[in-house]
Amino acid sequence: MNELNHRPVLLEEAVQALHLRADGIYVDGTFGRGGHAQAILERLGPEGRLLAFDRDPQAVQTAEQKFFGDARFSMVRGPFSMMEQTITARGWQGKIDGILLDLGVSSPQLDDPRRGFSFRLDGPLDMRMDPDSMPSAAEWLNRAEEQEIAAIIREYGEERFAKRIAKVVCRERAVHPIETTLQLARIVAQAVPTREPGKDP
Structure with missing residues (x-):
């Protein structure tokens, strides 16, 4: 699907929940590819x-x-945590009629191997929403302590084999830096016992 025509899941339900007024002021905190905004x-x-x-x-x-050219629309490059200061700067405090947040990684980010979110397609191990900020996943993974890696995998991945994965990551990165998504996927597969046939850990 063309990125410009990407249709979010539950689009109508999300927009209906805003109870839109024609003259209202709304915030889309996670623009993505603009399906909700449109x-x-x-x-x-x-x-x-x-x-x-x-x-x-x-x-x-x-x-x-x-x-482009739609005076009703304005875009801010930044996280939605900037919302309060942006609304204040525009004099819109107390005037916002609705806020929409579609949290998580978008399909176009998963489908582009250069973004480093997918374990199905090989690409640089990046995983940043904003490629100009913070270290990439590869940079972090190659310098973080084993306990820190295990904690992140356990907390955000809800993975019971987090300690085992962290141990194998540290062992493998001592031989070769971990730089690609499939390299990391292979390391995780080594560390985690086989589950269902054909199902990636």
Whole structure:
């Protein structure tokens, strides 16, 4: 599917839950590829406003392509944690009619091996929403302590073999730095007992 035409899951339900008013002011805190934003703008009148946030530079580029010249729409490159200060700077405190957050990694991010989110497609082990910020997953994984790696895998991956995975990661990175998604996937597969046939750990 073309990224510009990406349709979010439960699009209609999410937009209906906002109870949109034609002249309302709304926030899309996770712009992604603009599916929610487009549906909101289709329902807003000339006085309505939509403020969108995303850390991903590709999302910002998509916004510029999709909504160029639409005075009702404005885009901020940054996390939705900037929402309060941005709303305050615009004088919109107490005037926001609804906020939409579609949390998680987007399909286009998973489908692009260069982003480093997928374990099915080989690519650099990056995993950053904003490639210009913080260390990549590879940089972090190659310098973090074994206990820290185990804690992250246990907490965010809900993985009971977190300690075992962290141990194998540290052993393997001592031989070769971990730099790609499939390299990490192979390491995890080594560390985790076989589960269902054909199912990746």
